[in-house]
Amino acid sequence: MALPIVAVVGRPNVGKSTLFNKLVGKRLSIVEDTPGVTRDRIYSECEWRNRKFMVVDTGGIEPNSEDVILKQMRRQAELAIERADVIVFLTDVRIGVTADDEDVATMLRKSGKPIILCVNKCDSIGDPPPEFYEFYSLGLGDPIAVSAAHGHGSGDMLDEIFKHFPEEDTVNNDEEYIKVAVIGKPNVGKSSLINRIAGEERVIVSDIAGTTRDATDTNVENSHGKYIFIDTAGIRKKSKVLEKIEHYSVLRAYMAVDRSDVCVILIDATVGFTEQDSKVAGYAHEQGKACIVAVNKWDAVEKTDNTMNEFKTKLEENFSFMSYVPFIFISAKTGQRVEKLFDMINDVNRQNSMRVSTGMLNDVLAYATTRVQPPSDKGRRLKIYYMTQPSTKPPTFVTFVNRADLFHFSYQRYLENQIRQTFGLEGTPVRFIVRERGKNDDK
Secondary structure, eight states: OOOOEEEEEEEETTHHHHHHHHHHHHSSSSOSTTTTTTOEEEEEEEEEEEEEEEEOOOOOOOOOOOOOHHHHHHHHHHHHHOSSSSSEEEEEEETOOOOHHHHHHHHHHHSSSSEEEEEEEOOSSSSSSSGGGGGGGGGGOEEOOOOHHHHHHTTHHHHHHTTTTTGGGGGOOOOOOOEEEESTTTTTSSHHHHHHHHOOOOSSOOSSSTOOSSSSSEEEEEETTTEEEEEEEOOOOGGGOOEEEEEEHHHHHHHHHTSSSSEEEEEETTTOOOOHHHHHHHEEEEEEEEEEEEEEEEGSSSSOOOOHHHHHHHHHOOOOGGTTOEEEETTTTTTHHHHHHHHHHHHHHHHOOOOOOHHHHHHHHHHHHSSSOOOOOOOOEOOOOEEEEETTTTTEEEEEOOGGGSSSSHHHHHHHHHHHHOOOTTSSSOOOEEETTTTOOOO
């Protein structure tokens, strides 16, 4: 069984994201004094009284809004409520009880879940302000005065949450997941792919570019394995990042790459490769992540017998700086080849984690240097004494040589190709560190 889930819900701008960040101890949710900043569900692990649980930040609920984004935000909150073991209903003491608060309270009562009513922005220590007591009218029991900004009352709230957790011996917490970041420029279908994989409306899908602002996690278990898929905001050119909120979203997308094992770089087949695609992919490459290029919306492309081969040839040219990366042509809309994506994820993750023994590496090195002599300059020839692999993710090889200046990039590329041909290593970058014998400096 997964960890207990605690959903933080309420109408917009009552401080849900501030409370979430306070609980998890880091700035994961975007916080702005703008209603509707948090759109998708944000998950993070928490711990209280030696018990781990997942806390979920949700977009604000506006029960009667007809705005397309606000309606979908409401649906996302409803999904979080359905999955939650405990619900924290956050309100604002400065605004008082509103009609929307009453509507949200009615919706929560129908869920049948344990509800912890918290009144936020009670920032002064001591007795709560007189306005606090009007929240009893919501009929959800005794409210708890909290200050998300300062942390006041959070212990009382967590103690109340703790009472409603299931028995600890039913929780299995030792599962290993492959973390997969789905990245790409805006509107290429990242959220649609996550929804197809998860089999539910896990993240908001809209034709409006920039709908996803946060990086959200989706746990998936199937016959292929166990995965955490991270949907990210589209990464735009810096010149296009005008909103402060969107700036945070781009940073969040990069953070998602940082904590992932595998990056699925999504490209729009109807648009083709763009300069921004290379920048998105370049960041994943620089971070040493296992990568797959998935060409989405393949169902919308008019095809002949050779369309896929021609498209792939162009992509190989475009991604020449990532010659190791495999390609797959999919449709998130129809599900075409989405199932095959799991096998590719498993494969590139395994190769990104591969460790080669020093003996086997030096056998390959001896063969490679016999086949193609190392370069020389003015009578001095490069000598490679031996090679070893100190780390994985990505596979990193240290070569000890007599003169680092003779170890030209072209010969490094040759040795890399020999290692890849011998051990595979498709879908992962490879790093070389060159050291002169007797020197500690990386060259």
